[in-house]
Amino acid sequence: xxxxxxxxxxxxxxxxxxxxxxxxxxxxxxxxxxxxxxxxxxxxxxxxxxxxxxxxxxxxxxxxxxxxxxxxxxxxxxxxxxxxxxxxxxxxxxxxxxxxxxxxxxxxxxxxxxxxxxxxxxxxxxxxxxxxxxxxxxxxxxxxxxxxxxxxxxxxxxxxxxxxxxxxxxxxxxxxxxxxxxxxxxxxxxxxxxxxxxxxxxxxxxxxxxxxxxxxxxxxxxxxxxxxxxxxxxxxxxxxxxxxxxxxxxxxxxxxxxxxxxxxxxxxxxxxxxxxxxxxxxxxxxxxxxxxxxxxxxxxxxxxxxxxxxxxxxxxxxxxxxxxxxxxxxxxxxxxxxxxxxxxxxxxxxxxxxxxxxxxxxxxxxxxxxxxxxxxxxxxxxxxxxxxxxxxxxxxxxxxxxxxxxxxxxxxxxxxxxxxxxxxxxxxxxxxx
Numbered sequence: 001x002x003x004x005x006x007x008x009x010x011x012x013x014x015x016x017x018x019x020x021x022x023x024x025x026x027x028x029x030x031x032x033x034x035x036x037x038x039x040x041x042x043x044x045x046x047x048x049x050x051x052x053x054x055x056x057x058x059x060x061x062x063x064x065x066x067x068x069x070x071x072x073x074x075x076x077x078x079x080x081x082x083x084x085x086x087x088x089x090x091x092x093x094x095x096x097x098x099x100x101x102x103x104x105x106x107x108x109x110x111x112x113x114x115x116x117x118x119x120x121x122x123x124x125x126x127x128x129x130x131x132x133x134x135x136x137x138x139x140x141x142x143x144x145x146x147x148x149x150x151x152x153x154x155x156x157x158x159x160x161x162x163x164x165x166x167x168x169x170x171x172x173x174x175x176x177x178x179x180x181x182x183x184x185x186x187x188x189x190x191x192x193x194x195x196x197x198x199x200x201x202x203x204x205x206x207x208x209x210x211x212x213x214x215x216x217x218x219x220x221x222x223x224x225x226x227x228x229x230x231x232x233x234x235x236x237x238x239x240x241x242x243x244x245x246x247x248x249x250x251x252x253x254x255x256x257x258x259x260x261x262x263x264x265x266x267x268x269x270x271x272x273x274x275x276x277x278x279x280x281x282x283x284x285x286x287x288x289x290x291x292x293x294x295x296x297x298x299x300x301x302x303x304x305x306x307x308x309x310x311x312x313x314x315x316x317x318x319x320x321x322x323x324x325x326x327x328x329x330x331x332x333x334x335x336x337x338x339x340x341x342x343x344x345x346x347x348x349x350x351x352x353x354x355x356x357x358x359x360x361x362x363x364x365x366x367x368x369x370x371x372x373x374x375x376x377x378x379x380x381x382x383x384x385x386x387x388x389x390x391x392x393x394x395x396x397x398x399x400x401x402x403x404x405x406x407x408x409x410x411x412x413x414x415x416x417x418x419x420x421x422x423x424x425x426x427x428x429x430x431x432x433x
Contacts (some may be wrong), residue, residue, distance in 0.1 A: 077281030104176030111141040113295040116338040120195030120240030127174035131239030155290035157283025180277040195240025207231030233268035249273040298334035300365035314374035328366035379413040403430040
């Protein structure tokens, strides 16, 4: 890419513009000593490569704290092939099933004090989303995205030992509401995973139930009655639904398996759907909310959330929007390490390090973000955005307390996520708003 903005520092909001993902979508487990279990080895670091704050929840290890609440114990069940649940979908093929249910699969953008990432989840009520616990554990801020836009989320219940969580949205969402199978499907049943792998747009991978009654350990203790599947699972898929062809949820995508440093092919895990249903019902009746982690020094008053809209139809526009969302979310909640990690290493060095960069932010915070255009192809793109910021007059450009910016970001794909490589102001100084 020849755009010289890729070699320039983003403008800082204190005197210019604040530019400032990941949860990994799946936990990685190493095989245990027996064929029926798996134990965790060193978990992969969460992906922080998504540009301006795009988190990749698939590799984020769950914290070591005990679960907030335990779902009721449910005896392991297996569906008899001759008495499998009646299909509720009117679809006859996978494309028809996906078309019917995809509106209910959401993407998580999660900011922690020292990292950020993305994951997946699905609606069971207009304002309730099921996901994996490691997607939202230790979160300072949670946003949920659908084609209609983004909304804030709060954790209504979490069980890290079972890798399950229920999140309530700040407003009701339009979208398909999923139902759960009452028991594990039999070995060999065809299934598919829906989610947002590697921060990409919604993806579909198909496989089968390749094992039942598995046991995995994320470090806090073993989880029993886990479903094994050979459907392809990647970082960012965590929390998404594992579906049967009738559109019902057989499991919640949780982990992938590694043998030492090598990823085991075709071995992934999901928490049983009937166990997730029992936990979700329990949390609706007796909520056990998880308070957001306070990173300190957050410049944004109130909740710190801001709306994101994406007007560009470029196939990477939504991903870049998520990256910038996480970057701004890190600024607003005082999670400066998470925000700083969304810059390329070269740009980080040009700022003189995290402390030098964050000191220049002053009181500035983001109030709105709109991605108006994305251009280019391959691993280097430019994104034109409209950014609204607020700040004290001494920290604002031209003394402004509210600034309306038109910024052109240079974005670089590092093999895992989009990162901010530079920025400029193609239309000059910001207007007061």
